[in-house]
Amino acid sequence: MNVTYLDAIREAQAKALARDDRVFLYGQDIAAFGGAFKATKRLAEEFPGRVLDSPISEDAMVGLAIGAAIDGMRPIIEMQFADFSSIAFNQIVNQAGTHFYRTGVPVPFVIRLPSGGNKGSGPFHSQSLESLYAHFPGLVVLMPATVEDAYTMLLDAVELDDPVIFCEHKLLYYHLKADKLPAEGLPIGKARIARAGTHATVVTAGAMLHEALKAANQLAEEAWEIEVVDLRSAKPIDTDTILASVARTGRILCVAESFPWGGLNAEVIARVVGEGFHLLDAPPLRLNSRDTPIPYHPNLWAAHRPTAASITTALRKLLGF
Amino acid sequence: MGQLDGGRKLEFGSGVREGPEADFRGLSGEIGCTGRKPFFRVTRVSAAKTHRSPSARAGSKHQTSAPHELLLSTYKWMLLARTLEDKLASLYRSGKIVGGVYLGRGQEAFSAALAAHLDQAGGDVYAPLIRDMAGRLAFGEPLIDPMRTYLGSPLGPMRGRDGNIHRGRPREGMLAMISHLGAMVSVVNGVLLSRRLRGIGGQVGAACVGDGATSTGAFHEALNQAAVEKLPLVVAVANNQFAYSTPTSRQFACADLVDRALGYGVAGHRCDGTNLEDCLQTFGEAVRRARQGEGPQLVVGSLLRLSGHGEHDDAGYVPAAVRKSALAADCIDLAGGRLIERGWAAEVDLATWKSEAVNRVEEVLEQVASEPLPDPLGETWCALSVRHLCEGNLGA
Ligand SMILES: Cc1ncc(C[n+]2csc(CCOP(=O)(O)OP(=O)(O)O)c2C)c(N)n1
Ligand SMILES: [Mg+2]
Numbered sequence A: 001m002n003v004t005y006l007d008a009i010r011e012a013q014a015k016a017l018a019r020d021d022r023v024f025l026y027g028q029d030i031a032a033f034g035g036a037f038k039a040t041k042r043l044a045e046e047f048p049g050r051v052l053d054s055p056i057s058e059d060a061m062v063g064l065a066i067g068a069a070i071d072g073m074r075p076i077i078e079m080q081f082a083d084f085s086s087i088a089f090n091q092i093v094n095q096a097g098t099h100f101y102r103t104g105v106p107v108p109f110v111i112r113l114p115s116g117g118n119k120g121s122g123p124f125h126s127q128s129l130e131s132l133y134a135h136f137p138g139l140v141v142l143m144p145a146t147v148e149d150a151y152t153m154l155l156d157a158v159e160l161d162d163p164v165i166f167c168e169h170k171l172l173y174y175h176l177k178a179d180k181l182p183a184e185g186l187p188i189g190k191a192r193i194a195r196a197g198t199h200a201t202v203v204t205a206g207a208m209l210h211e212a213l214k215a216a217n218q219l220a221e222e223a224w225e226i227e228v229v230d231l232r233s234a235k236p237i238d239t240d241t242i243l244a245s246v247a248r249t250g251r252i253l254c255v256a257e258s259f260p261w262g263g264l265n266a267e268v269i270a271r272v273v274g275e276g277f278h279l280l281d282a283p284p285l286r287l288n289s290r291d292t293p294i295p296y297h298p299n300l301w302a303a304h305r306p307t308a309a310s311i312t313t314a315l316r317k318l319l320g321f
Numbered sequence B: 001m002g003q004l005d006g007g008r009k010l011e012f013g014s015g016v017r018e019g020p021e022a023d024f025r026g027l028s029g030e031i032g033c034t035g036r037k038p039f040f041r042v043t044r045v046s047a048a049k050t051h052r053s054p055s056a057r058a059g060s061k062h063q064t065s066a067p068h069e070l071l072l073s074t075y076k077w078m079l080l081a082r083t084l085e086d087k088l089a090s091l092y093r094s095g096k097i098v099g100g101v102y103l104g105r106g107q108e109a110f111s112a113a114l115a116a117h118l119d120q121a122g123g124d125v126y127a128p129l130i131r132d133m134a135g136r137l138a139f140g141e142p143l144i145d146p147m148r149t150y151l152g153s154p155l156g157p158m159r160g161r162d163g164n165i166h167r168g169r170p171r172e173g174m175l176a177m178i179s180h181l182g183a184m185v186s187v188v189n190g191v192l193l194s195r196r197l198r199g200i201g202g203q204v205g206a207a208c209v210g211d212g213a214t215s216t217g218a219f220h221e222a223l224n225q226a227a228v229e230k231l232p233l234v235v236a237v238a239n240n241q242f243a244y245s246t247p248t249s250r251q252f253a254c255a256d257l258v259d260r261a262l263g264y265g266v267a268g269h270r271c272d273g274t275n276l277e278d279c280l281q282t283f284g285e286a287v288r289r290a291r292q293g294e295g296p297q298l299v300v301g302s303l304l305r306l307s308g309h310g311e312h313d314d315a316g317y318v319p320a321a322v323r324k325s326a327l328a329a330d331c332i333d334l335a336g337g338r339l340i341e342r343g344w345a346a347e348v349d350l351a352t353w354k355s356e357a358v359n360r361v362e363e364v365l366e367q368v369a370s371e372p373l374p375d376p377l378g379e380t381w382c383a384l385s386v387r388h389l390c391e392g393n394l395g396a
Helices: A005-019 A058-070 A082-103 A130-134 A147-159 A208-220 A239-249 A263-279 A298-304 A308-320 B067-093 B108-116 B133-139 B144-151 B184-197 B217-229 B257-264 B276-291 B331-341 B347-369
Strands: A023-027 A051-053 A074-078 A110-115 A140-142 A164-169 A192-195 A200-204 A226-230 A233-235 A252-255 A285-287 B008-012 B040-044 B125-127 B205-210 B233-239 B267-272 B297-302
Touching: A005 A023, A005 A074, A005 A147, A005 A164, A023 A058, A058 A074, A058 A082, A058 B184, A058 B217, A082 A110, A082 B217, A110 A147, A130 A140, A130 A164, A130 A233, A130 A263, A140 A147, A147 A164, A192 A208, A192 A239, A200 A208, A200 A239, A200 A308, A208 A226, A208 A252, A208 A308, A226 A239, A239 A252, A239 A263, A252 A263, A252 A308, A263 A285, A285 A308, B067 B108, B067 B133, B067 B144, B067 B276, B067 B331, B067 B347, B108 B133, B108 B205, B108 B233, B108 B276, B108 B331, B125 B133, B125 B184, B133 B144, B144 B347, B184 B205, B184 B217, B184 B233, B217 B233, B217 B257, B233 B276, B257 B267, B257 B297, B267 B276, B276 B297, B276 B331, B331 B347
Parallel strands: A023 A051, A023 A074, A074 A110, A110 A164, A140 A164, A200 A226, A200 A252, A252 A285, B125 B205, B205 B233, B233 B297, B267 B297
Antiparallel strands: A140 A233, A192 A226, B008 B040
């Protein structure tokens, strides 16, 4: 069997629908059409009345999910692209994020955000918004980087009693494959050592994991052993796993596809500096995409986001201190 | 089905709701039956209060035996709300309430008339807004909730974590508004869709907004969404002529907000928001139609805010002509006058009810004033219900 990352997301939703009557799916073009990326292919047929097309109303889509969650359901909302979740920003951060703290009533639902860049996607179909949502209290923000994690983390997200922002990466949809889907994965909030090493640590997540692994393999040819940490979760951050890795390597580079000002990379570095300054043999570095809108042409796009090449360069600098 | 809302237990197929359904159809009319046959019953597992009349008499608004009883009980909720809000205003002026105080003065009839037709125990959902003290009380909010919330008591529903109008009891059908106008309407839609998916019929949801909130994208998205799903939603628009200081002429360009109903494909209703009888009749009809499956109902009431936006605001921007217009009539005075005129109450009854309201407000104030204050050391500082995923104490 050959399962893609997208299959994993589809299968996770099928399983969630099958095993829990409280689950329903709501999003644009997701019913008969099966979704812009086909992540809900045939689910409307298999689960009649539980996969619903929504109007183009991101604010109301999330508002509806919150109301249903308050009432005991477990909705999964598909944003057609992560970028359009900005329309629902208010419902996500002010309604969903505050509800449990204010009222004591949890709002369990999942928003799936097809995230990240792709050739030719341009400024409005490419964004990585994990740092934005992680900034707000009351939300869990997940970033599966593997087929296995896409599957188990989505199932775990549906079971979680709090709102989850599920950042699935579009670049991984079709290309990333696994032999089979796992029965279970690491718990939510735990990072994973994707590659063990001793000379430097790369902390990353999502599609950037694969760029970082390529960079590590390249440097391995020069006998550098790079450890790569797959965060899996942008919020909470598994600070312990990161610090343990830095304790082994003494060097850290953070890599993220999101914009450079603040965000996940800055947060990880602040924690490492604050709690593990004594572990560092070199200044912590970070690599983000550039501080411009995400460009359309592949030549520009490739130079906008971190790649294996730019990660390798940054690692050489880190190793040179 | 999977696990249901922990606060209530649903019994399917049990036939009838407790108590006969009465539907107010105006003072000259007869009592109408809604004709619907609920096939389930909602029983409270938690210690939810039974509905009490404002003068603390036991009895449900749905056990009304004559139309004028609904009028009387609604009038009393209005009186209680006004009395409580007058007290809150004075607490604010004496510095005992932080933040702000936002009153529904002049809007009690429109607010309470909607809630008078909702059935909290039967599972109806209610999303009140800024000026709905009267509606909240009529829906079933314990009188102590607003006092505790304004004073920040940790024993209140918001436990000092949120204040003033931002309060609710979501498990008991009363959503806790966020400030962002228009945002609650789609949340009510979500509760209603959930009920549909769970096979529960006969319940309605109500969302309250002002004229200003109708200009938001959230309001538009949500009303359209409700129309597409044909949800049993009643949207009450209190057109009080101003949004803070902005007159309706700078808010929208349509002749009447109710005209928008056509564009959304929902039913539209208009009423005189100063006239309790008209409000009761109009909302009675709107709620009945929503309950019967006729889809969303948009009710627009014309009235005037008889206070500033908040108690910090003297509303100097309201032109004298508007202050002297019919919109500026006090709905409580009007309703009281009608009750006397029709012989349903005497002057002395009104005075008695008022003093009962004053006593009840003083009682809750006394109780809340003796309660502890929120303690930052006892606070969990965790915004997630799954505690081990909280990062709330970072950097502390
Ligand atoms: C989205 C949003 N923008 C601005 C505000 C600030 N604000 C609070 S109340 C208010 C006026 C509301 O007017 P209206 O909807 O007519 O209700 P009213 O106060 O008249 O009852 C404004 C502008 C807000 N709460 N939400
Ligand atoms: Mg207004």
